[in-house]
Amino acid sequence: MKKILALLVLAFAVVGYAQQGNIKPKFQAFSGALLKLKDAEKGFQKFSLKVDVAPWSFQAIGEVRVPNGDSEALREALFEGDLYAVLAYIDNSPVEINGDVYQVGLFDVMIYFDDEPTTVRNVKFKLLPPVDDDWSKSGLQDALSSGSLLGKIWDGKYEREITKASADPMDKGKLKAMKRKKQEAAEEAAAMSVSEKKKKRMKDMAEEDQPKKKKKKKKASRDEDECDDPSFTPKERKRCLMMKKR
Template identity: 55%
Template structure:
């Protein structure tokens, strides 16, 4: 008996620890994204598919017709009175497209006139590009961890659920996300194309540099020859010295200084 009490106490402690450490988050989705079949035995089969980053999942299940009225939910879809709220543990996995996706899903609720309905046989399926083995492992862990939280559709999570419900993800917002994602892909493609051009230019550059170097050498040699030609003085004819008779500088009337100047001038 004591062992049983100890085991129960330990299990209770584990649950309390999980509830205190796990903090689920919520994301609402417009009823326009839901596919709802006609009622069968009091339940509608439904499907919610979202495949725009950061979401890539499909949720299937059955929802009870409110008050047994098989038309209430279908009419509510057209009137905007039905929406889905997804509960998840923030945990991402890298998709094959290199983007991060939220895959820690563990529960979902359909609301009709802002009141929770009754859901059964809920199943989650991850979609490409975030459905590899690693992402599936995270989903499995989230489902197990989320079950320890019990019923999250009320009590202390009411405020978070109300906040999420005030701004549900609809088709327009998904298109905006998709457009933004597509724009990024185009930018990446442009960057890759630019990178390839740069790499191609770098391969051609050495050849151009070599050719330019050869042209520079030829130009330099040409300029050098021109400069050398300009620097070489043109051959000049030596002026024949005018022969001056010694009698001219030996004129007795000249002073010694005048005679020396005359001799220097005629050398």
């Protein structure tokens, strides 16, 4: 009995910790053009959101309720730009891979229709490469657990933060630009690496040749000293130098 009471106290303490604002969610909006919708079944449509550009590399799937029973309403809103998704995440477990930082603390997604939250259920996340390792997955699981303690986050509690995120959603154009920028940076780094290697190789070759030149110069100087006898006539000195060069 005491153990059960202790566990209950611990659970309430954790919930209180989350609800008091010590765990603060962040939000990122994504354009409806990144969403894929399937045909409606029993009042719900399955959706998929896939993003694979740092700081994101995930796929979210779930089901969204058809508004007003109109099975085509969401598709029409998607084409008209009135549909978008908002991702909720906890920024306490980012993962750095090859210089890029990825957010893996994802815990919920909401689909907005005409700037109003819909009803979403059965949301699941899958981390994509390069953050599909066990360490990243553990960060995702921690976020899912922590996020569940926050209660209802789409009922207006974080309206200001969500509105700010929704004002500048990530779309295909921005993702392509981010990919292009990353690729250009990688190519520039590779070119610099090749250039640095070439400079180092040239420097090493120059250092290898330098002692030989010094040695040769020293030998020539010694030869000149031997032939620089004051008693030699110019003709004898010239002959001496010629003999040394043979």
